[in-house]
Amino acid sequence: MPNIFETSDAASGTSTSYVLRETGKIAQGTQNAVFTTVQAHLAPGDDSDWFAIDLKAGQTYTFAAVGTFDGRGRLEDPYLKLLDQSGSLIGEDDDAGPGAYSAITFTAQTSGRYFLSVSAGEAGLTGQYGLSAVEGTKAVYDGDMAAGALLRPGVSWGTPGQPATVTYGFRDTLNNLDPEYAAEVPETFEQVTAAQMVAVEAILATYSEIANIQFERVNPDGYTDDASMLFSNYFSTTDGAGAYAYFPGSDASDRWEGDVWLNTNSVSKEELPNGSYSHFAVMHEIGHAVGLHHPGDYNASPDIDITYEAFAQYREDTQQYSVMSYFDESNADGSLGFGAFPDTLMLHDILALQQLYGANTSTRSGDTTYGFNSTEGGVYDFSQAMPHALTLWDAGGVDTIDLSGAGKVDQFVSLIDGTYSNVGGGLGNMAIAYSAVIENAIGGRGDDVVLGNAASNTLHGKAGDDTLVGGAGHDKLFGGSGNDRLDGGSSDDVLNGGAGDDSLIGGSGNDRLVGGSGNDTYTGGSGSDMFCIYNRGDAETITDFQSGFDTIAIRSEFAAFDNLTILASGADSVIKFGDNSISLLGVDAGIISQNDLAFV
Template structure:
């Protein structure tokens, strides 16, 4: 863990995840446990959930009287031009954002018409980007719990919707406020303050690697997440690891979310397009699932992946990087959709090749530091996480070199192509469908000790880690692979 600096060490780190170093420091900031994280992100304010478990929302329009209290300076509103209704595209994106939160919590979100809903949406000429008021369980002013977005005519980024769009991320963030989540530290937008992670983060995990409520890039805590479709840093697409933990502590987890057998990634059956990596080739998200036998499928990713099935951990990967012509076309399309963009074409293939080569090299270096294995050329680093308490049984790797880390369940693991590494940290019975002896590797170093004994033959491996004569881990090889000692790493 050479880049960690002042972190307390742990044995056999398989992932650079600050949550695993509670009690240490990172960049001089304390690493909090989940209780400490909750104290930082939970404002203490909650929506008033109806007796039948509902939270309502609505989209204000001109017919609802957008002036009145919503444009009264005595109540803190300063939009002299008044407020404006969401466009149809904004409404559709807001509904998708609500669905992402609805999947997480026990209360159900219900859309209503007209004024008076718990969460009301409108554009405004007041905020620099957007703002929302904390809710109140006791009632109070009409605007409590409402979300106001800078009119896209004033701030074009709020028309940048879709996966990785800043306008889409803004809606998910502001809904977090409307449900009672705060920024993780004592900061807010102020052009006169030197806002930065170094100056204002109060604890180490305050970044968009862990929470969409943060102001600070995921890069501040070591992640490296790019939207290669536009050659820009990506923006979070869902509530993230710590958001899910805190919001479920506030409202309770939804026990009905995807309780059947669900595949996330390629060949997705998750019924949320954000989890379909054919539609969302550069995902930046966290997965919550309430049950069933589930699969994380990275089969279409490019360059190799780290696929970690353990809850509360990160995985790394992304699809093939587009050509210069494709990136320029995407930028031009964004310009026509929003009226403004940082660049309109012009990036050449040599520039893309240089940037992507540097990023992939850095990702491979950091994955090697984390795991001890070289040659995993992932296009993104630590961009996908599994929510605490979510159990995913099965993994499908890419056609390149992958590191697949099993969990305590009975896993079915498919490496696909490349010289893959299968890492085991728990006992049980796991299946590898396509192990290639002499090319792939079984890593038992987290479990093996002086008393460990292993036995293997055609299609199986059995390991007794403590020398008591009982089998602790059984691996079944569907293709009948016959291992040699060279195929197993014991540490």
């Protein structure tokens, strides 16, 4: 999502205070730098917003401007200019695309400051837009920009942002069609099968789960010619399409708007499981029927070889981000490979649909577990089958991602919305939708990395040498067995290393650090922290103990203050009792008092 927000109107000239700066690389292992993305609003009148950027001689860059959603409207036709340090025009673009959006690719001849200017491509247009910059020849889009690329002006079943209800059915005949439509429908029309009906209705339900669009079936017991969205089969080996659909418009049943045609040369009549092309094709075409475009300006044709290199207009135009893309996930990152098609609508699809119809805030609003020990069925129950690729939309409750049954594979789990995880041996194959909050995560038997979010998280590493990182909430981290690294982050956290030689870092806040069995290392961070020594025979190290501020808690059955041995060891001190030792780095043994210890 955007890094810079235009909180005050950007100047229309070189005096602008807004600067796009490098934030890192596009992806791990790549050399191309990506810059901060901007979210700004073009005001009525002859407004133009300028943004400064520093470029390097000999480097090629791509800049893009895309209309994005907010309550004040989307800038549907941005006009993008590139200017030199004096404000003189170097290049400009109106409609390079996708759609009426803009992009410029430029190789800098000299190093120094340049400027990007965004204005309206047509007089009188206003609204919100996103602006991005990247090294290379293919643009990068943040989530808002990518959602904007999937949407076009006036293409929906209602007012953008408002709920809609659409009738659907399974076509019975080709009778009573609008003459224009009748002239183009396939002569090989067939009714859809019972298996296809089941798949269509399940996929329609997933659309309704994430957005406020409801589908009402006409003639639930059979076929009909009287619905806004009608599903049909046809057969062709020459049209270049696995299926096709029409965008929303008139709800008259004799017209084409909203209709979906499945080519049975590609789409099975009987087998449409999750992850199959047949299931994916139905999901993709329903996307068109409710208002989603392809991310780029391309469409299936028997005469054109549509490749990512030639037709993708931004890096994220892959099926990792959208089921509306023609391109598999490996195109943007060669390490990715789902081995199948996405199981669900993906990250950018969900955001675009929620902008189009509003978010469904009742979906899975209770306490939900995804993965193993799941409270949900289907693709959300990993005990049935590990997912190929999915995105989680969850409207509320205290929720958990449970990967405990994934086997001995190393997994990466991010609870941050809008980010991807590596689950069950896959790479980038699970995302959490924007604005969805998942509180808890459970790792498996591998060496897992688990990242928390701003909520109060409970994170379990389980077996393996795990890394657990809390966020801004009051987190509880449990390493389990293995040599783990636990980092509480900000706020008041509880860290429990479990068995193994663990590293516990409290971070800011008043934290409670419990090493468990093994020789553990504690770093409290800022705040008044408690270091808990609850196991016999361990050699513990506390790196930042502050006498009079932090506390060391020892089991009363192990020792009392009077039978502790406190020794100096160079610049450090060591507390000994029984077979235990606690090394306090950088602490003078003479300042340790009974007030620094608690016996529990």
